[in-house]
Amino acid sequence: MEHSNKKYDIVVVGGGPAGLLAAGKAAMDGASVLVLEKMEKPCRKLRISGKGRCNITTTKPFDEFIEEVKPNGNFLRDALKEFFANDIISLLNAMGVATVEERGQRVFPASGKAWDVAEALIKWTKSLGVNIECHSSVTDIKAANSKVESISFSTKESRNSTTIGCSKVIIATGGKSYPLTGSTGEGHQLLANLGHTLTPLLPVLVGLNTQPKISDTKGLTLKNVKVTLISNGKTIEEEFGELEIMPYGLSGPTILKLSRNAVELLSKGKPCELEVDLKPALGPEKLFNRIERDIATFSRISAIELMRKLLPSEMAFFVLEETGIGGQKVASRLSKADIENIRDTLKRIVFKVKSSRGWDEAIITAGGVSLKEVNPKTMESNIVKGLYIVGETLDLDGPTGGYNLQIAYSTGWLAGKSAAHEIRTNEK
Numbered sequence: 145m146e147h148s149n150k151k152y153d154i155v156v157v158g159g160g161p162a163g164l165l166a167a168g169k170a171a172m173d174g175a176s177v178l179v180l181e182k183m184e185k186p187c188r189k190l191r192i193s194g195k196g197r198c199n200i201t202t203t204k205p206f207d208e209f210i211e212e213v214k215p216n217g218n219f220l221r222d223a224l225k226e227f228f229a230n231d232i233i234s235l236l237n238a239m240g241v242a243t244v245e246e247r248g249q250r251v252f253p254a255s256g257k258a259w260d261v262a263e264a265l266i267k268w269t270k271s272l273g274v275n276i277e278c279h280s281s282v283t284d285i286k287a288a289n290s291k292v293e294s295i296s297f298s299t300k301e302s303r304n305s306t307t308i309g310c311s312k313v314i315i316a317t318g319g320k321s322y323p324l325t326g327s328t329g330e331g332h333q334l335l336a337n338l339g340h341t342l343t344p345l346l347p348v349l350v351g352l353n354t355q356p357k358i359s360d361t362k363g364l365t366l367k368n369v370k371v372t373l374i375s376n377g378k379t380i381e382e383e384f385g386e387l388e389i390m391p392y393g394l395s396g397p398t399i400l401k402l403s404r405n406a407v408e409l410l411s412k413g414k415p416c417e418l419e420v421d422l423k424p425a426l427g428p429e430k431l432f433n434r435i436e437r438d439i440a441t442f443s444r445i446s447a448i449e450l451m452r453k454l455l456p457s458e459m460a461f462f463v464l465e466e467t468g469i470g471g472q473k474v475a476s477r478l479s480k481a482d483i484e485n486i487r488d489t490l491k492r493i494v495f496k497v498k499s500s501r502g503w504d505e506a507i508i509t510a511g512g513v514s515l516k517e518v519n520p521k522t523m524e525s526n527i528v529k530g531l532y533i534v535g536e537t538l539d540l541d542g543p544t545g546g547y548n549l550q551i552a553y554s555t556g557w558l559a560g561k562s563a564a565h566e567i568r569t570n571e572k
């Protein structure tokens with residue numbers, strides 16, 4: 145294949161973490177590699193990851209990692225054996241990016257800058273001789289006799305597409321979330337055109353639109369709460385931790401985690417509710433006693449002031465409204481039934497999940513190219529020879545905590561290794 149008067153063994157589509165790891169590893173193993181990236185620079189999404197800090201990976205053990213990945217973490221066994229958390233940490237350290245491990249076995253750059261991780265990956269790739277061409281949007285891939293034959297792309301300078309012959313293409317175009325970063329799902333379309341099956345694409349790790357709304361809230365974080373996802377009366381999943389109250393509904397770490405199952409249930413037309421326990425550390429009896437104690441200590445305060453001793457202001461109003469008890473009622477006049485009512489509401493507020501937030505707010509795409517159509521030992525397509533599929537384009541997703549970037553590096557690395565190996569084998 146030829147481009148800019150140079151021949152390339154492998155063309156990588158997409159300059160995100162999966163594409164760069166694929167390109168770097170293939171180059172390391174002797175292949176000449178061209179990366180075609182649609183945006184003005186590679187790794188736009190990685191640069192904003194982890195709230196700009198980039199949760200690079202997780203040091204959770206191998207089996208635990210696999211357990212957390214949906215719909216089938218076992219698909220990743222070979223990729224993770226080739227390249228796991230220690231490997232990306234070593235690679236980044238060697239490129240001058242020091243790393244630190246934080247609570248929850250999350251690894252971050254010591255500088256706290258995702259930008260540093262992106263620049264290090266680009267530098268590493270380029271140092272191995274990879275040519276990265278930005279503003280190059282791949283529009284078509286042609287196959288003949290079930291083998292990759294050519295790739296077409298348009299550039300900023302020329303809207304007329306350029307077609308180059310090639311026998312190895314690695315698709316690393318990401319998912320559909322945060323489309324402004326360049327991940328718009330085009331890769332999925334290219335692959336569907338080549339005969340690949342796509343499982344439904346869903347925005348996950350995302351806030352949820354819920355009812356009732358908590359009025360007057362611009363964004364409030366509640367710590368140490370328990371949130372339970374329920375469908376048709378059945379408990380699906382439980383999470384402890386932070387809950388963010390948003391004008392549209394609920395978000396925060398607990399909700400992002402639960403959103404994976406919630407969005408899937410909604411997509412199947414199933415009902416979905418969230419039960420919030422605002423005081424999970426206190427059992428019903430202890431909580432009743434605590435409220436009684438507060439009333440005895442501050443006998444002259446109103447019901448709303450009593451609630452404010454238990455919750456932030458906006459939440460106190462909301463909870464009291466849910467109980468139907470007037471805010472101005474004197475606390476010492478609350479009956480036993482009133483106190484039980486307050487206690488029960490603190491322990492269980494039910495929110496109906498109407499829908500999820502959209503693609504521009506979702507951290508990850510669930511669904512993608514069916515895993516049945518990709519060889520987990522090489523990442524090569526079972527449908528088109530010479531075509532490799534990696535990263536978020538695949539039907540694989542993990543929770544927050546560094547899993548999704550690790551999936552990108554590991555699948556990219558394995559594809560780069562496999563494609564370069566094929567090139568060398570064919571040369572012999």
Ligand SMILES: Cc1cc2nc3c(=O)[nH]c(=O)nc-3n(C[C@H](O)[C@H](O)[C@H](O)COP(=O)(O)OP(=O)(O)OC[C@H]3O[C@@H](n4cnc5c(N)ncnc54)[C@H](O)[C@@H]3O)c2cc1C
Binds near residue numbers: 198283317329537
């Ligand atoms: C806000 C946010 C925060 C996140 N934080 C974390 C975190 O801290 N830790 C973590 O593990 N994960 C995090 N993730 C998820 C993680 O960033 C992604 O899973 C990961 O970037 C996927 O890597 P990828 O290489 O497969 O795809 P992407 O990073 O999406 O890269 C795909 C690339 O392909 C390019 N492209 C697309 N179509 C074409 C085309 N037709 N031609 C040429 N190029 C094309 C795109 O421009 C893009 O550069 C976060 C995601 C978001 C949105």
